[in-house]
Amino acid sequence: MRVGDQQRRTIWPAEDDRAVHIIDQTRLPHRFETLRLTTVADAAHAIRSMQVRGAPLIGATAAYGLALAAASDPREETLAAAAALLLATRPTAINLRWALDDMLAVLKQLPTDHRVETAWRRAAEIADADVAMNSSIGEHGLALIRAVQRGKPVGETVNILTHCNAGWLATVDWGTALAPVYKAHHAGIPVHVFADETRPRNQGASLTAWELGQEQVPHTVIVDNAGGHLMQRGRVDLCIVGTDRTTRTGDVANKIGTYLKALCARDCGVPFFVAAPSPSIDWSLADGIKEIPIEERGDAEVTSITGLTAEGQQETVRLTPSGSAAANPAFDVTPARLVTGLITERGISAASARGLARLFPERA
Numbered sequence: 185m186r187v188g189d190q191q192r193r194t195i196w197p198a199e200d201d202r203a204v205h206i207i208d209q210t211r212l213p214h215r216f217e218t219l220r221l222t223t224v225a226d227a228a229h230a231i232r233s234m235q236v237r238g239a240p241l242i243g244a245t246a247a248y249g250l251a252l253a254a255a256s257d258p259r260e261e262t263l264a265a266a267a268a269l270l271l272a273t274r275p276t277a278i279n280l281r282w283a284l285d286d287m288l289a290v291l292k293q294l295p296t297d298h299r300v301e302t303a304w305r306r307a308a309e310i311a312d313a314d315v316a317m318n319s320s321i322g323e324h325g326l327a328l329i330r331a332v333q334r335g336k337p338v339g340e341t342v343n344i345l346t347h348c349n350a351g352w353l354a355t356v357d358w359g360t361a362l363a364p365v366y367k368a369h370h371a372g373i374p375v376h377v378f379a380d381e382t383r384p385r386n387q388g389a390s391l392t393a394w395e396l397g398q399e400q401v402p403h404t405v406i407v408d409n410a411g412g413h414l415m416q417r418g419r420v421d422l423c424i425v426g427t428d429r430t431t432r433t434g435d436v437a438n439k440i441g442t443y444l445k446a447l448c449a450r451d452c453g454v455p456f457f458v459a460a461p462s463p464s465i466d467w468s469l470a471d472g473i474k475e476i477p478i479e480e481r482g483d484a485e486v487t488s489i490t491g492l493t494a495e496g497q498q499e500t501v502r503l504t505p506s507g508s509a510a511a512n513p514a515f516d517v518t519p520a521r522l523v524t525g526l527i528t529e530r531g532i533s534a535a536s537a538r539g540l541a542r543l544f545p546e547r548a
């Protein structure tokens with residue numbers, strides 16, 4: 185997507201094919217900085233520290249991390265250790281395991297001296313496939329936005345609420361939940377986005393707001409607790425969020441607070457859709473609440489906040505009393521019964537085993 189007058193992706197291989205570049209998302213929205221990753225340890229740190237984040241981008245970064253490992257030593261034991269290092273970075277997004285399993289399956293079949301070139305090629309294919317899937321999700325979601333628009337007075341804006349950041353910054357390009365928004369905006373449909381700030385890391389306030397601004401999509405940052413009020417007052421026509429892991433039955437693990445938005449949407453009769461590319465579907469799980477591992481992050485993300493001073497300096501300040509404990513579950517699970525539908529790259533499905541089997545019969 186666009187950064188200033190440049191078209192960009194969130195991750196791209198260096199010309200010499202021995203490194204990969206990323207956007208450092210911990211610096212946004214106040215500074216745009218890129219980083220050059222040259223080792224699998226760099227890739228693991230980038231995921232763990234959330235320099236890169238978002239389920240699809242985590243998967244693509246892990247794929248390139250394995251390519252960096254192969255470039256240093258393509259032997260099987262090195263690749264296995266590299267995969268274990270990357271897998272341990274964050275537990276909830278299934279795209280991480282999906283990408284590592286894909287890469288290892290391809291590389292293990294090859295003689296050692298053929299692995300480096302194939303690893304770079306396969307990582308690039310995974311990145312390109314993400315872009316294509318997200319564009320397709322955008323097209324299917326565009327049809328949804330057009331249907332909502334038809335139900336409104338001519339010329340009225342379609343108001344969409346989203347949680348966290350499931351835009352192009354969470355993927356290699358296009359995004360998942362925001363891909364339909366970009367497609368609608370490019371098609372001239374008047375859309376406006378309510379972006380939940382998404383405490384504690386504020387991905388909505390810092391990343392979703394930034395990328396929508398770069399694309400000149402009208403948007404309003406709101407505190408997390410305002411979404412229900414806006415839905416009650418008829419200000420939200422549609423909710424679209426992302427997913428880090430969706431079960432084969434349609435239960436959805438996504439950023440903490442998603443479940444609460446789904447409850448409000450159900451109570452207010454607002455359609456609640458999840459943009460779910462197939463690499464984020466965990467076909468081995470049936471009960472998301474019981475089976476999806478929820479990442480617990482450090483309490484400092486809750487007890488402090490980082491922002492820009494009047495002098496333009498990035499500073500971190502403490503929010504809570506030093507003696508107060510803090511809990512920081514990074515995701516929650518929205519049961520399928522609260523999900524209106526899943527927007528996949530193959531079309532829109534009911535949040536159910538039957539709905540997903542219809543679109544992915546090879547997985548049934």
Ligand SMILES: CSC[C@H]1O[C@H](OP(=O)(O)O)[C@H](O)[C@@H]1O
Nearest residue numbers: 237238239348350354426438439
């Ligand atoms: C398109 S998946 C984006 C997904 O990832 C985010 O989590 P995090 O920022 O911690 O990686 C959030 O759950 C988004 O919906």
